[in-house]
Amino acid sequence: MKQTRKKGNGRLQKAHIRLQVNGEQVEVAFAPHKTLLEVLREDLGLTGTKHGCELGECGCCAVLVDGKPVLSCLALGLAVEGHEVTTVEGMAQGTELHPLQQTFAELGAAQCGYCTPGILLTAKVLIEKVPRPSRDEIKEALAGNLCRCTGYIKIYEAVELAAARMAGEPGEPAKESIYGWE
Amino acid sequence: MAGSNGAKRRGLKVIGKPFHKVDAKVKVTGELKFADDLMLPRMLHTRLLRSTVPHARIVKIDTSKAEAYPGVKAVLLGKDLPTTYGALPVSEDEHALAIDRVRMVGDPVAAIAAVDEDVATEALDLIEVEYELLQTITSIQDAYAITEPRIHEYGELGNIHRRQVYEFGNVEAGFADADFVREDITFYEGSTHLALEQHASLAQFSHDGKLTLWTSTQDMHYLHRHLAKVLGLPGSHIRVIATPNGGGFGGKCDPFNHEIVVSKLAMITGRPVKICLTREEVFYAHRGRHPVLMSTKTGFKKDGSITAMHHRTILDGGAYGGHGVASTFYTGILQTTTHNVPHYKFEAVRVFTNKAPCGPKRGHGTPQPRWAQEIQLDRIAEQVGLDPAEMRKQHAIPPNSITANWIRIGTLALGECIDKVVKGSGWKEKFRKLPYGKGVGIACSAYMTGTQTPIYYNKMPHSGVQLKLDRSGGVCVYCGSVEIGQGSDSILAYIVAEVLGIHPFDIRVVTGDTDLTPVDLGSYSSRVTLMTGNAAIQAAERAREILRQAVSEKLDVPGSRLSFADRRVFDTENPEKGMSFVEAVWLAEEKFGTLGTTGSYKPPAAPGKYKGSTIGPSPAFTCTASVAEVEVNPETGIVTVPRVWIAHDIGQAINPLLVVGQIEGCVYMGLGEALMEEMTYRGNRNMVHKFPSFLEYKSPTTLEMCDVVTYLVESQDPNGPFGAKEAGQGPQLPVPPAIANAVYDAVGVRIDEIPITPDKVMKALRAKAKGKEGRYGPTVFPTCEMPEAIVVKTPFEGGDGKAVEREPALSRK
Numbered sequence: 001m002k003q004t005r006k007k008g009n010g011r012l013q014k015a016h017i018r019l020q021v022n023g024e025q026v027e028v029a030f031a032p033h034k035t036l037l038e039v040l041r042e043d044l045g046l047t048g049t050k051h052g053c054e055l056g057e058c059g060c061c062a063v064l065v066d067g068k069p070v071l072s073c074l075a076l077g078l079a080v081e082g083h084e085v086t087t088v089e090g091m092a093q094g095t096e097l098h099p100l101q102q103t104f105a106e107l108g109a110a111q112c113g114y115c116t117p118g119i120l121l122t123a124k125v126l127i128e129k130v131p132r133p134s135r136d137e138i139k140e141a142l143a144g145n146l147c148r149c150t151g152y153i154k155i156y157e158a159v160e161l162a163a164a165r166m167a168g169e170p171g172e173p174a175k176e177s178i179y180g181w182e
Numbered sequence: 183m184a185g186s187n188g189a190k191r192r193g194l195k196v197i198g199k200p201f202h203k204v205d206a207k208v209k210v211t212g213e214l215k216f217a218d219d220l221m222l223p224r225m226l227h228t229r230l231l232r233s234t235v236p237h238a239r240i241v242k243i244d245t246s247k248a249e250a251y252p253g254v255k256a257v258l259l260g261k262d263l264p265t266t267y268g269a270l271p272v273s274e275d276e277h278a279l280a281i282d283r284v285r286m287v288g289d290p291v292a293a294i295a296a297v298d299e300d301v302a303t304e305a306l307d308l309i310e311v312e313y314e315l316l317q318t319i320t321s322i323q324d325a326y327a328i329t330e331p332r333i334h335e336y337g338e339l340g341n342i343h344r345r346q347v348y349e350f351g352n353v354e355a356g357f358a359d360a361d362f363v364r365e366d367i368t369f370y371e372g373s374t375h376l377a378l379e380q381h382a383s384l385a386q387f388s389h390d391g392k393l394t395l396w397t398s399t400q401d402m403h404y405l406h407r408h409l410a411k412v413l414g415l416p417g418s419h420i421r422v423i424a425t426p427n428g429g430g431f432g433g434k435c436d437p438f439n440h441e442i443v444v445s446k447l448a449m450i451t452g453r454p455v456k457i458c459l460t461r462e463e464v465f466y467a468h469r470g471r472h473p474v475l476m477s478t479k480t481g482f483k484k485d486g487s488i489t490a491m492h493h494r495t496i497l498d499g500g501a502y503g504g505h506g507v508a509s510t511f512y513t514g515i516l517q518t519t520t521h522n523v524p525h526y527k528f529e530a531v532r533v534f535t536n537k538a539p540c541g542p543k544r545g546h547g548t549p550q551p552r553w554a555q556e557i558q559l560d561r562i563a564e565q566v567g568l569d570p571a572e573m574r575k576q577h578a579i580p581p582n583s584i585t586a587n588w589i590r591i592g593t594l595a596l597g598e599c600i601d602k603v604v605k606g607s608g609w610k611e612k613f614r615k616l617p618y619g620k621g622v623g624i625a626c627s628a629y630m631t632g633t634q635t636p637i638y639y640n641k642m643p644h645s646g647v648q649l650k651l652d653r654s655g656g657v658c659v660y661c662g663s664v665e666i667g668q669g670s671d672s673i674l675a676y677i678v679a680e681v682l683g684i685h686p687f688d689i690r691v692v693t694g695d696t697d698l699t700p701v702d703l704g705s706y707s708s709r710v711t712l713m714t715g716n717a718a719i720q721a722a723e724r725a726r727e728i729l730r731q732a733v734s735e736k737l738d739v740p741g742s743r744l745s746f747a748d749r750r751v752f753d754t755e756n757p758e759k760g761m762s763f764v765e766a767v768w769l770a771e772e773k774f775g776t777l778g779t780t781g782s783y784k785p786p787a788a789p790g791k792y793k794g795s796t797i798g799p800s801p802a803f804t805c806t807a808s809v810a811e812v813e814v815n816p817e818t819g820i821v822t823v824p825r826v827w828i829a830h831d832i833g834q835a836i837n838p839l840l841v842v843g844q845i846e847g848c849v850y851m852g853l854g855e856a857l858m859e860e861m862t863y864r865g866n867r868n869m870v871h872k873f874p875s876f877l878e879y880k881s882p883t884t885l886e887m888c889d890v891v892t893y894l895v896e897s898q899d900p901n902g903p904f905g906a907k908e909a910g911q912g913p914q915l916p917v918p919p920a921i922a923n924a925v926y927d928a929v930g931v932r933i934d935e936i937p938i939t940p941d942k943v944m945k946a947l948r949a950k951a952k953g954k955e956g957r958y959g960p961t962v963f964p965t966c967e968m969p970e971a972i973v974v975k976t977p978f979e980g981g982d983g984k985a986v987e988r989e990p991a992l993s994r995k
């Protein structure tokens with residue numbers, strides 16, 4: 001990282017860092033006080049990462065840093081120098097959706113879709129750690145991600161379905177979650 | 183519309199099937215662009231300087247230092263935008279930036295456009311504002327007591343914005359007929375939408391004199407009109423593009439000051455100008471649930487039938503009118519739509535206070551009175567010794583009724599909804615039978631599928647759809663509706679696909695753009711599926727007619743024998759004989775030239791003819807029944823809800839998956855309001871919001887959310903597209919009262935105030951332990967001078983829907 005120096009009107013010169021984003025080596029320059037969220041959205045053009053508060057309270061801005069969920073609104077851009085960042089844009093392989101993306105689409109787990117990127121990434125880490133999570137484990141893992149649209153239920157169902165499919169089990173959604181109960 | 187909506191059609195290929203949403207994939211990949219995701223070259227950023235005091239005259243504003251600050255491109259003040267506006271024509275009481283007067287903490291007084299957000303924020307600190315404080319109006323009680331200073335110069339008396347009194351039939355006669363009469367006073371605290379997306383807008387004014395505004399609005403069309411008025415531009419020079427909303431829930435319906443401000447700044451600077459509100463600012467923008475104090479006096483017989491109801495409400499409106507006059511009506515007009523009410527009197531008052539303005543939130547004005555009514559029905563059932571589920575079913579108003587206040591109800595499968603949740607929840611084995619600390623409660627509701635009247639008077643369609651077909655076989659649907667997450671774009675694709683016999687994902691949907699799409703009034707009042715759906719059916723049927731003629735000629739088969747399905751047009755009697763949809767469009771373009779059709783929809787006239795009768799009527803009503811199961815910890819007062827059963831009469835699910843999703847979302851929001859959400863202010867006269875943040879404004883996380891068992895009941899409404907009715911708002915209504923009734927079943931105390939927080943439960947439990955009434959809630963209903971009632975004879979009395987003059991002395995027994 002380049003040393004930061006004050007410019008004329010008290011502003012800091014841009015910092016310049018290298019990092020891995022979604023598997024690619026990138027370089028980026030930004031004002032040193034910028035959060036990772038701002039750097040991703042404004043300087044790297046990765047607007048898939050959302051924000052609802054910029055205070056660490058809603059979970060919309062969750063990304064993965066070295067595979068762990070981090071609230072990007074609370075991390076400085078400078079802090080990820082040399083690290084590996086995964087955003088929602090990095091979940092699909094080419095045109096093939098990640099199983100979680102697939103089930104979220106299939107089951108309507110993204111209504112407005114605004115909480116979705118943060119939830120997808122948080123759920124991805126959960127499934128990597130716990131391949132067949134229980135409903136309670138899903139709730140626990142997603143307790144820091146607010147969603148105002150779905151009541152979370154379709155989200156749980158989508159995580160469960162994706163986990164089943166990733167474990168090679170037959171993955172059909174329950175009839176009730178699609179048609180309601182008889 | 184009856185007959186043309188396809189409700190009778192069999193063999194549906196798309197309608198009723200769980201297709202994913204047309205925008206589902208771009209939502210899960212982060213491709214979808216919300217307003218704040220848009221960036222334009224040379225874009226400036228805006229921040230608003232907001233009032234730090236709740237009520238004051240602005241003595242002086244000095245912006246000279248801010249103007250001189252490097253990077254600042256423009257400073258805007260109220261005088262630059264002198265025209266008032268507001269959601270409803272009867273209360274256009276807002277300025278984009280305060281002129282002379284601030285009315286709440288958070289009122290914007292100046293705006294800065296600068297090269298980046300940091301510079302704009304720094305420059306805000308350089309603006310000097312001198313305020314002369316005025317007395318603060320903090321509450322309903324204040325608004326009644328303090329007539330000077332007035333928050334607004336218009337309205338009724340002092341700080342009373344609105345008063346209205348209606349009497350349908352003769353409530354005193356109804357009370358005289360009753361075996362019992364009871365009055366319950368209840369309070370429903372305000373709450374906010376808390377959509378995760380913060381409001382954002384981006385304006386561009388090009389040198390040809392045209393303005394484009396991308397903004398997270400639910401009501402693009404109305405915003406377009408307000409912009410024209412306040413900016414002084416012809417409507418034809420303004421293009422509003424409603425970006426997909428990251429949640430709306432009513433919070434993005436009003437025209438907002440920041441939308442006007444960035445437009446004006448773009449006009450001044452000649453550069454694109456963006457704003458994204460901070461979360462704290464979203465709390466000031468608000469327009470959420472009104473706090474409502476209610477008194478519900480009801481006469482009833484031993485069999486649980488209601489003889490009369492006198493329902494009074496007082497709404498704490500906050501600092502501006504907004505949609506408040508409509509909200510005021512809604513705190514009473516749907517009380518007659520579930521349990522039969524033969525005589526009904528409704529009095530409502532809305533007051534101004536120095537708080538963030540209230541407005542439409544999911545259910546708009548109806549969750550509060552519904553709560554009051556349903557917790558009272560629970561008491562009534564207990565008083566007459568009936569099972570509350572049975573009693574509700576017994577007196578549920580039948581389909582095809584006209585209520586005392588002249589609301590025509592079409593299909594309404596309330597009894598069936600009650601049966602579903604009673605059976606599913608094991609109600610009979612649980613009600614009054616669970617061990618102390620556990621309980622079940624039931625409640626019902628009904629809701630509109632769109633309103634009969636637009637916000638400003640006009641005779642034009644409420645919804646328009648255009649269809650473009652071309653030789654590629656491509657079908658594009660254009661509609662001014664706004665996708666807020668509810669799936670309105672998908673509904674258009676499903677419906678057009680069904681009618682034309684193609685696949686919904688073959689269709690391109692263009693919505694929410696005033697330049698490209700025909701007018702639709704917006705995503706409010708649960709109107710979109712019904713109204714855009716009917717318009718889409720009409721446009722698609724017209725297109726099918728064109729194709730039919732071309733194909734019939736070519737195949738030499740009578741048009742009436744042609745079917746449209748599986749991307750083909752074919753002879754129904756000889757399905758081999760036919761052609762692909764693409765070929766059919768090609769033929770039609772050869773025969774008729776460029777292809778396009780339109781469809782439009784306007785709701786049927788309502789039977790009521792009295793002043794105010796246009797608010798409430800709807801082309802179709804849904805109904806919902808819900809049973810909640812709760813656990814109350816008597817040591818802590820903490821209420822948890824393991825499960826809610828809910829049955830909703832959807833008419834016809836255009837897509838059951840989306841309907842179930844809407845219902846689960848409704849249960850969630852109802853749960854939040856029932857137990858924790860409150861928009862409250864510090865208890866001094868400074869009226870600072872208690873907690874304008876996600877952390878402290880409590881909303882249910884995964885750990886509080888209950889299980890939901892959903893039942894869909896399909897009553898096939900003749901006014902709905904393919905029989906469909908709404909799902910986005912109605913199902914929220916019964917949830918809070920079902921929870922309150924369950925709390926009573928669990929521990930025997932009545933919490934007559936929303937939200938049901940642990941401290942209220944504990945206070946009620948302690949009161950009960952001391953031998954007092956086991957209740958928490960308001961005990962006094964303040965009164966003010968009310969105008970003469972508008973008296974209307976009910977349909978049961980042979981009325982004609984018009985207001986009558988009657989001698990008060992004669993009508994009172």
Ligand code: FES
Pocket residue numbers: 050051052053054055056057058059060061062071072073074
């Ligand atoms: S934006 Fe980071 S937690 Fe809300």
Ligand code: FES
Pocket residue numbers: 109110111112113114115116146147148149150378428429667
């Ligand atoms: S889908 Fe809208 S907030 Fe979660």
